[in-house]
Amino acid sequence: MEAPNPAVPWDRDELTVGDLAARSGVSVSALHFYERKGLITSRRTSGNQRRYRRETLRRVAFIRVSQRVGIPLADIGAALATLPGDRTPTAKDWRRISQAWHDDLDARIEQLSRLRDHLTDCIGCGCLSLRRCTLTNPHDELAEAGPGPRTLLVEGLESDGA
């Protein structure tokens, strides 16, 4: 183990916005944006420049992963807000807030799989039948909708010939 070398960015205990950008792969403008939205925080130097704690790197990694999962920034921010403010989050903390994304991902994969299966049926018949595929019924709401425009939609398409 060698002593930290302050000349090397990743050995310093605080990061400039440029360091954080380079190491997270996120642009400086995006980091500013996240900060405005309250997803990350910084202290300011006497010259008004941002300094980030190393922990912030992990927050940014979490933000990026969450975005890949398809979570909107506002929700990511809400999740980050549940992290303890008085200490550095532990592995357990990250585990807890990641779990929600995992469940979300499961649900969305299943939803897409169902959609794909329906699409397979519809490709098979080539008709895009609403009654058979329920493909144009975004959130499976048709069942509770009863008669009305939605039914007209089905009738309309069904009667649209080949």
Added chain:
Amino acid sequence: MEAPNPAVPWDRDELTVGDLAARSGVSVSALHFYERKGLITSRRTSGNQRRYRRETLRRVAFIRVSQRVGIPLADIGAALATLPGDRTPTAKDWRRISQAWHDDLDARIEQLSRLRDHLTDCIGCGCLSLRRCTLTNPHDELAEAGPGPRTLLVEGLESDGA
């Protein structure tokens, strides 16, 4: 088989924008929008009102299904543009352009599944390790990127302690 009754909207051979909205479940403003984008077309009456062919119903159904799959309108428009202009599209035509979405859906489901598996690992260790999970590496580009910011990102996070 009874004769078409022009008093009933779905028996007329042309649809007003209101008819199309009611039967497709899409708002009038959205239909105007689709038309501006070239996804659907209409003829105009002497009074400048839109009249849609029945076939348009199927196009709108296709648009809605495609949106559920996650395809942007521009791409949907490009796909619709490959339909024959000189005749009413057949089941085979719809089958052809739906196939692309099916493949797309397959790819995205697999991508999300991989993401979920990685996330499971990362929840297990609680560290969001980039080197192990490649979770912050959006399009699996890291392999070809070589040294640079991307590598710095990995080094940076790996050195970020617990």
Added chain:
DNA sequence: CTTTAACCTGAACCAAAGTTGAGGTCAACC
């Protein structure tokens, strides 16, 4: 022939997730 519902256009507005640019300051190297 009047009333009313449906239609028309164009412009403005919304959210999300940033980017870009202008104009100015800070800090580190030589």
Added chain:
DNA sequence: GGTTGACCTCAACTTTGGTTCAGGTTAAAG
């Protein structure tokens, strides 16, 4: 101590997929 690169703020702009509103026309029903 000057040059250069990194930093600062604020405002405006981008894209996608629309909605809402204002002001005016059409068409169908009574």
